Amino acid sequence: MYNLTSRRAAGALAVAGAATLLLAACSSSSGSSSSSSAASPAGSAAASSAAAPSAGASGSPAAAGASCPSGTTIAFVMGAEADPFFKAMKVGADAEAQAKGVTLVWQGDPSVYSPATQIPIVDKVLATKPSGLVLIPTDPSALQPANDQAVAAGIPVVNVDTHVNDQSKVTSWITGDNNDGGAKAADALATAIGYQSGKSYQVVVGLTSPTATTNTARLAGFKAQLAAKYPGIKIMDVAYSQSQPSVANTNVSNWLTKYPNLNGIFAIDGTNATGAAAALQAKGLTGKVALVGYDAYPQNVALIKSGVFTALIAQDPAQEAKLAIDDLTQVICGKSTAGIQKAVTIPNVVLDKTTSAADLQKYTYVQ
Template identity: 25%
Template sequence: MKKSTASLVLTAIAFAASSVYAAEPVIGLITKTETNPFFVKMKEGAQAEAKKLGAKLISAAGKADGDNAGQVTAIENMIAAGAKTILITPNDSKAILPSIKKAQAQGVMFIALDSPTDPIEGTDALFATDNYKAGVLIGQYAKTAMAGKPAKIATLDLFPGHPVGAQRHNGFMSGFGLAAADAKSNELSKTAEIVCMADSFGDQAKGQTAMENCLQKNPDINLVYTINEPAAAGAFQALKAAGKEKGVMIVSVDGGCAGVKNVKAGMIAATSQQYPLKMASMGVSAGVAFAKDGKKVTGYTDTGVTLITDHPQKGVDSKDTKVGMDLCWGNK
C-alpha cells in the first residue's frame, strides 16, 4: 500500500513538472550570423527577456551573411523543438519565404528583427530601425560637413538585392541631396558623384578589401558610406595603409559600442545608432504574449535611430559619443 502511494506521489510530481515544462513558451531566434556584434547583442537581449518572462529561448544563425540554407534548417529544428514564435533576421529576404509560410501554416508566429522579408508581409510583424531614415541622417550630416566641397563617394554596401542594404544606401543618397530610389526599392541607386560601389557583406576584412579596390579605381575618393561599422573599420584600415585616412570622411550605420568608440577616435565621422537589444526584447515579449492569448502582433514597429557624432553640424540633429556609449546597442 505504501509503495503504491509513493508511486502515485512520484507520478503526480512528474506530471506537474511536465505540465510546467509544457506551459513554458518556446521562442526561437535566428540571426544572420553569430559573430557580428550587432547580432551578439540581439541574442543577449532575447536571452535576458526570455529569462525575465519565464520563456525558453532557442537560438541559431547562418554561417555568414547570405546563408539562407542555414536559416531554413534552423526554422525546421525550432519547430521540432516546439517553438510557436520565431524571431528572424533574414539572410535572403525572398528565398526564406517558403519556409516561413510553411511554418506559419503550422501556427507559428514570425517576427522579423532589423531586416524585413521581401515583401515585408512575409512575416507577421517587423521590429526594426527605419533603415532609410538611418541613411538619410548620415547623408544629411555628410552633405553639411562637406561644406560645398565636390564629393567623390565610395559606397561599401551589403550585397545586391537586400532590403536593408538598399534602404541605407538610398537613404544616404537622398540625405546627401542625390537622386535616389525610395525606401520601397531593393535596388542600389547611383549618380555621377558615386565613383565606386562595392559589396562588403558587412564584414571588416571584406570592407577593407572593398576600400582598397575602390582606391585603385579612384584615389581621389573623399567620402565613404558604409553599410555598418565593421565595414567602416575595414575601410579606415585601407585608407590608413594608403596614407589617406585624414582626408576622407567615413559615415556609417549601427551605433554599436565598438563603432561609437571609433567615432570618438575620429575613425568614423558620424553613425546612425540603432537598438538591437530593444528589437529582441520586444520580440520575445510578443512571443510570450502569443503563447498566453493566441493573439499575433502585426505590422511594423519603429525601434528608433539616433545620429551619433562629436562634430555636430548645424541643422542636423545629433547626440555626442557620451550619449552614444550610454545607449549603444540599446543598453538603456
C-alpha cells in the same frame, strides 16, 4: 631556339593586355550609372511608428501584465550566429526573455547566411513545438513555406530584420530602417563639411556589394537626402569591398589620391568603415576629409573620439529583438494582438562626439 613565334606572342600579350583595358574603360560609364537607378526598397515607405531610439525602456503595449506560464518557449531562428549584428540581437532577446519569464531557444547556422542551411534548422525547431517563433528569413520566398507551416501549427510568428513575401499570416515584422540610416548619414556628412547651398562638394561611397539589400537601401536613402537637401554634394565614385576591409582600404586610398579636394566619405558598412578609417589615418587626412561610417563595431566606435569618424550610423538589433519577444509573449500569454502593428521600423541611431558614453556602450555591437 626562340624564334619569331615567341616574339610575336610576346607582342600579342602586350597588345591584348592594353586592349582589355581599353574595353574596360569604354564601358565604365554604363557600369557606374546603373547603380544609381537601384530600386528604392519597399520598406522605405513603411510606417515608421516605432519608438524613438532612446525608447528602450518604454517597451511595447504588451508589457501590460500578461504573465507567462512556465514552460513557455520562444524559438529565435536568425541568419548567422557569428555576425556581430546577430550577437547584439541575442543580447536584447536574452534580456527580454528573462524579463518575461520565457525560455529562449537561439538557433541559426554558425556562419552561413543562407536559406539552404536555415530551412532545416527551422524544421527542427518546429518539431520541438515552441510556443512562438521569431524568424529572420534569409530568403523571402524560400522561407515562406516554413513560416506558414509554423502558423498552421498554431505557433505565432514574428519576422525580424527581413521578412517573407506574404506577411498576411505573420504577427509583425520588425526591422531597422536602413533607408533612414542612409538619410541620416547624408545629414551627418553635410554638417561635418559645413554645407552651404550654392557651393559644390565631392563625396565617395564605399559599398560592400551591388546586391546586398541593406547596402542598396542605405545608398538610396543617402542619395534621396542629398537630392532633397544638399544638391551641391556630388557622389564622385562608388566601389565594392566584397566585405574586405583591405579592399575598401585600397579603394579609398586611391580615391584620396584621385580627388585631392574630396570633402567626405560615406562607408556604408563595418568593413568599409574600417578600411576607410585606416586610409584616412595613413594619408594624414583625419579630420580633413569627413568620414561617416556604418555599424558600431567596437574598434570603430573608439575612433569617433579621435575624430577619424565624423559619425557612425548604428542599427539597434537588441531593440528589434526586444520588441519581437514582447509581441510574442503578448500573443501567447495574453491571448491578444491589441496594439501590435503589422510592420515596425526602428530608426538607425547616429553616434558622434556628442553621444554620451552610456549610449555609445549601449549601441556598440557585441563581439
